[in-house]
Amino acid sequence: MSPKERKRMVNKRVGISLSRQCKILKISRSSLYYIPVGFSPDTLELMRQIDRVFTQYPFFGSRQIAAYLPRKGYHAGRHRIRRLMKIMGLEAIYKRPNTSKKHPENRIYPYLLRNLQITRPNQVWCADISYIPVKRGFLYLVAIMDWATRKVLSWRLSNTMDASFCKEALDEAIAKYGPPEIMNTDQGSQFTGATWITTLTEADVKISMDGRGRYLDNIFIERLWRSLKQEAVYLHEITNGFQAKRIIDDWISFYNSERPHTALDKRTPDAAYFGQMETRKAA
Numbered sequence: 001m002s003p004k005e006r007k008r009m010v011n012k013r014v015g016i017s018l019s020r021q022c023k024i025l026k027i028s029r030s031s032l033y034y035i036p037v038g039f040s041p042d043t044l045e046l047m048r049q050i051d052r053v054f055t056q057y058p059f060f061g062s063r064q065i066a067a068y069l070p071r072k073g074y075h076a077g078r079h080r081i082r083r084l085m086k087i088m089g090l091e092a093i094y095k096r097p098n099t100s101k102k103h104p105e106n107r108i109y110p111y112l113l114r115n116l117q118i119t120r121p122n123q124v125w126c127a128d129i130s131y132i133p134v135k136r137g138f139l140y141l142v143a144i145m146d147w148a149t150r151k152v153l154s155w156r157l158s159n160t161m162d163a164s165f166c167k168e169a170l171d172e173a174i175a176k177y178g179p180p181e182i183m184n185t186d187q188g189s190q191f192t193g194a195t196w197i198t199t200l201t202e203a204d205v206k207i208s209m210d211g212r213g214r215y216l217d218n219i220f221i222e223r224l225w226r227s228l229k230q231e232a233v234y235l236h237e238i239t240n241g242f243q244a245k246r247i248i249d250d251w252i253s254f255y256n257s258e259r260p261h262t263a264l265d266k267r268t269p270d271a272a273y274f275g276q277m278e279t280r281k282a283a
Helices: 005-014 018-025 029-035 039-056 062-072 078-088 163-175 196-203 215-231 241-257 268-281
Strands: 125-134 138-144 152-158 180-184 206-209
Touching: 005 180, 039 062, 039 078, 039 125, 039 138, 039 215, 062 078, 062 206, 125 163, 125 215, 138 163, 138 215, 152 241, 163 196, 163 241, 196 206, 215 241, 241 268
Parallel strands: 125 180, 180 206
Antiparallel strands: 125 138, 138 152
16 A cells, blocks of 8 residues: 555544644644654664663663673673664764764754753743654654743654754744754754754744754753653563653653753743743733
8 A cells, every 4th residue: 555545544534634634733734644664672782781881871882782782681782782872873982083974955953052041931942852762662752841841842752863853843843932042063964954944944943053062052942851761761661652752741741840940940941941031021
């Protein structure tokens, strides 16, 4: 059955378009037509263990992870681990010489947050992508966060690293909250490509990018990933994308509206974000 035939069948069965279904479920539309490359159960389990170790020790590179995994009963060579970390989008926090040759059309923007006092909502947003393990594979999760209040503004799941799911999350955040003054990301291809850059440029948003391999430049969203995985993802054996969506949705709702932050004077991200926005409007 072709993708078009499958689309017509699903639309007829449920009565709403695939685009609308994906928007409701926060799943990338492009992922519906993607046939993933298979990984053996042993490889998927190794990837899950790599992610657990990296979440706990984000300064570990492939060499340290290869040395650490035997303590957990897993053995793999450094080169295999490095290849899997690349697939998973994991990179250690230390800075190293940048020897990669970038595509001439993908401009790398300077880091704008150094010594900047970030004190109000929508002054700076940040975005990042994380690996989410499921029983027979894995997904990618993108989230957009307000830096000052730690509020998660939008997110999307996808089973490919195609840039479209990042743009969908960005479009949703801007539609709901208006554009930020600055957007900060790493130098991943999803954030240097034309789709992402054009959306920000048309919204008159300044673009900031971390230094290569600099995990600490985007520290708050990295802490979000660690909390999400330790408090939700790793507590379940996630079998599919729909279960992953439900678990992530529940946790992010809890994180935004119920989880107090010491850095926010024990307020929740929602209270900090909307409280400051109301104060600014009143002024």
